[in-house]
Amino acid sequence: MMRYLIIPVVLLIAVVSTGLSLASYRETFEREFMLSPWAIAKGEISACIQCHTSDSMDSKMQQLVQEWRASWHAKNNVSCHDCHGGAPEDASMSMSHQRGFSGTPNDKDIPAFCGTCHIAIKDNYLQSGHGKTFLDTGEGPSCVNCHGSHDIQQASMDIISEQFCSHCHTYERAKEMKQALFMVESKLNTINTDLKRLKVFGIATDRQEKAYFRNHAGFRTLFHSIDVDAVREKSSDYTQNLEIIEGEIRESFKQLAFRRNFSAYLFLVFIGLSIVVYLLSKSYEQKSG
Amino acid sequence: MWGQILHWIEVRIGLEELVNKHLRQFKTPKGATFWSTLGFVALIAFILQAVTGIMLLLYYIPHPEHAFKSMQTITNEIPFGWLFRLIHNVGGNIIVAVIIMHMIHVFLRVSYKKPREITWVSGALMFLLVLLACITGQLLPWHQTGFWQTTVTSTIPSFLPVIGEGISSYMRGGESVTGITLSRYFSFHVVILPVFIVGFMILHVLLIRRQGLSTSPAIEPGADASPPEEFRREPHLEGQPCFPHFSVKRSFMVMLYFTVLFFILTFFPNLFLPAEANIQADPLLTPEAIRPAWYFLAPYQLIKTIPNDVMGISLVVIFSLVLLFWPFFDAKDAGRNIRKRPMLLSLGLIVLALWVIFTIWGMYS
Numbered sequence: 001m002m003r004y005l006i007i008p009v010v011l012l013i014a015v016v017s018t019g020l021s022l023a024s025y026r027e028t029f030e031r032e033f034m035l036s037p038w039a040i041a042k043g044e045i046s047a048c049i050q051c052h053t054s055d056s057m058d059s060k061m062q063q064l065v066q067e068w069r070a071s072w073h074a075k076n077n078v079s080c081h082d083c084h085g086g087a088p089e090d091a092s093m094s095m096s097h098q099r100g101f102s103g104t105p106n107d108k109d110i111p112a113f114c115g116t117c118h119i120a121i122k123d124n125y126l127q128s129g130h131g132k133t134f135l136d137t138g139e140g141p142s143c144v145n146c147h148g149s150h151d152i153q154q155a156s157m158d159i160i161s162e163q164f165c166s167h168c169h170t171y172e173r174a175k176e177m178k179q180a181l182f183m184v185e186s187k188l189n190t191i192n193t194d195l196k197r198l199k200v201f202g203i204a205t206d207r208q209e210k211a212y213f214r215n216h217a218g219f220r221t222l223f224h225s226i227d228v229d230a231v232r233e234k235s236s237d238y239t240q241n242l243e244i245i246e247g248e249i250r251e252s253f254k255q256l257a258f259r260r261n262f263s264a265y266l267f268l269v270f271i272g273l274s275i276v277v278y279l280l281s282k283s284y285e286q287k288s289g
Numbered sequence: 290m291w292g293q294i295l296h297w298i299e300v301r302i303g304l305e306e307l308v309n310k311h312l313r314q315f316k317t318p319k320g321a322t323f324w325s326t327l328g329f330v331a332l333i334a335f336i337l338q339a340v341t342g343i344m345l346l347l348y349y350i351p352h353p354e355h356a357f358k359s360m361q362t363i364t365n366e367i368p369f370g371w372l373f374r375l376i377h378n379v380g381g382n383i384i385v386a387v388i389i390m391h392m393i394h395v396f397l398r399v400s401y402k403k404p405r406e407i408t409w410v411s412g413a414l415m416f417l418l419v420l421l422a423c424i425t426g427q428l429l430p431w432h433q434t435g436f437w438q439t440t441v442t443s444t445i446p447s448f449l450p451v452i453g454e455g456i457s458s459y460m461r462g463g464e465s466v467t468g469i470t471l472s473r474y475f476s477f478h479v480v481i482l483p484v485f486i487v488g489f490m491i492l493h494v495l496l497i498r499r500q501g502l503s504t505s506p507a508i509e510p511g512a513d514a515s516p517p518e519e520f521r522r523e524p525h526l527e528g529q530p531c532f533p534h535f536s537v538k539r540s541f542m543v544m545l546y547f548t549v550l551f552f553i554l555t556f557f558p559n560l561f562l563p564a565e566a567n568i569q570a571d572p573l574l575t576p577e578a579i580r581p582a583w584y585f586l587a588p589y590q591l592i593k594t595i596p597n598d599v600m601g602i603s604l605v606v607i608f609s610l611v612l613l614f615w616p617f618f619d620a621k622d623a624g625r626n627i628r629k630r631p632m633l634l635s636l637g638l639i640v641l642a643l644w645v646i647f648t649i650w651g652m653y654s
Contacts, residue, residue, distance in 0.1 A: 200559060200564050201567075202562065204364070204366075274544040278541050284529075
């Protein structure tokens with residue numbers, strides 16, 4: 001009887017002692033795991049949002065958060081402090097100038113404010129007719145006139161419209177620019193749509209997305225110079241680059257077609273096998289009466 | 290040549306006797322239909338999951354920095370990696386449907402009654418373990434869908450009083466879904482749960498072989514007699530031999546299973562992989578709609594509908610326990626012909642209808 005008791009007792013002691021000896025290792029291991037950047041799941045902890053959505057703010061200030069939430073910036077994780085500075089994780093210091101808070105920029109500072117991130121676009125804009133007029137007179141279009149401030153949406157050719165441009169000058173020159181942009185913009189839009197479609201089907205598009213982004217950003221930068229001749233001249237370079245991406249996209253679609261056809265082939269094979277085995281089963285049933 | 294190989298094997302393991310004893314002489318009941326083979330289909334589906342899972346395991350890296358990328362590599366760079374991934378993904382969903390259908394069939398034939406209570410309990414336990422395997426598997430690709438589904442499902446146990454927080458915390462290995470959760474779910478998905486599932490599967494199959502397949506009282510009226518007081522194997526002398534008759538039926542259903550699998554792979558490859566499943570998990574970016582997998586929609590909607598979280602989760606736990614130990618709730622000797630038991634039939638149909646309603650509600654809420 002005793003020997004039957006000894007085995008579980010020895011096993012229990014072995015398990016407990018192993019567990020205890022591993023516990024300290026496990027603790028260190030888990031602590032290191034938890035400290036890694038990907039291990040910490042932070043929520044939307046932002047003093048800016050908490051305060052601006054509270055009842056202490058007037059509706060106009062609350063509206064800013066609503067506009068930002070629906071914006072292209074929000075979709076790309078660009079939050080309040082990325083533009084306005086400050087310390088969003090600390091309510092008491094969130095608007096401290098020592099922590100980099102800059103608040104709402106003056107009109108003349110807007111290009112520099114947006115140009116903190118959109119550096120190349122800012123440079124091209126400042127060298128353009130738009131930028132020079134704005135710097136010289138303090139009038140004329142700055143970033144927010146065309147793109148808005150908190151409700152910024154993904155930029156498209158629709159911004160170049162009679163409605164916007166005719167505020168300051170005739171639409172003719174803008175129309176000429178829009179025509180020059182058309183070919184590359186269409187390609188960019190098609191590639192963007194195709195990449196999204198491929199991604200839905202699990203195709204890894206990281207490399208093509210990066211190439212697309214590079215060309216997209218470059219072309220958008222160029223276009224802020226509002227120099228029609230420069231846009232026409234460089235469009236062929238962008239077209240060539242985009243055609244390389246289009247070629248890779250075509251290959252990916254071919255791969256998707258192969259996957260579908262291969263699955264369809266197996267589907268048909270199993271339909272056939274099902275029919276054969278079903279008939280076989282019926283014949284056995286008939287035989288056995 | 291073929292004959293020589295068979296003879297070589299015959300001399301060594303007595304293949305002929307083995308086939309005769311376990312397949313030809315093992316009789317299946319007269320009323321055994323295609324529905325009676327669903328348990329076997331579930332077994333094949335499980336083997337398929339194991340095989341495709343092992344193939345994925347060759348390239349998968351269970352680490353938050355590499356998991357998503359390794360899945361992308363499997364899908365896009367490894368030859369036919371996409372096929373193994375899709376079969377594992379779609380198969381993981383169909384296996385749940387197959388087990389549910391198998392359980393409904395067993396319920397309608399009242400096959401769980403004495404002496405088959407342990408067979409039901411082991412089967413129901415397997416079902417719950419398969420569901421756990423599905424939950425743990427969702428997180429492994431480390432995509433947005435899996436990450437946020439895990440966040441939701443690992444929160445639900447915390448509604449339980451006293452032990453709830455502990456269960457949630459143990460599942461996640463902390464307050465939120467992190468790398469620790471991934472390493473835990475990985476070990477459960479690939480080792481712990483499969484070991485238990487295989488264990489219960491062996492018990493389940495051994496019991497079926499020992500007791501014989503259950504007879505339908507609707508087809509064989511004698512089967513509705515009082516259950517035996519001592520062990521008695523149902524020999525089904527009038528029935529069909531397992532091989533080839535019943536085996537062909539099983540083969541047909543297995544073929545049908547593969548047909549459905551490849552139908553989904555051909556026409557709806559993304560049925561269980563929404564757009565967010567192709568985006569790496571981002572704890573800072575909550576998707577617009579987070580829903581658990583279809584088989585969890587009913588309990589999820591139930592918990593959402595009932596204003597008191599404790600009551601909601603308690604109902605789900607009670608339902609799971611009743612399902613698990615159902616043979617002991619329906620232990621009285623009221624016969625096995627469900628046509629003569631309208632109350633039992635109504636109960637089954639009401640539960641099924643509620644499950645479907647809550648699932649659809651959960652899908653659109």
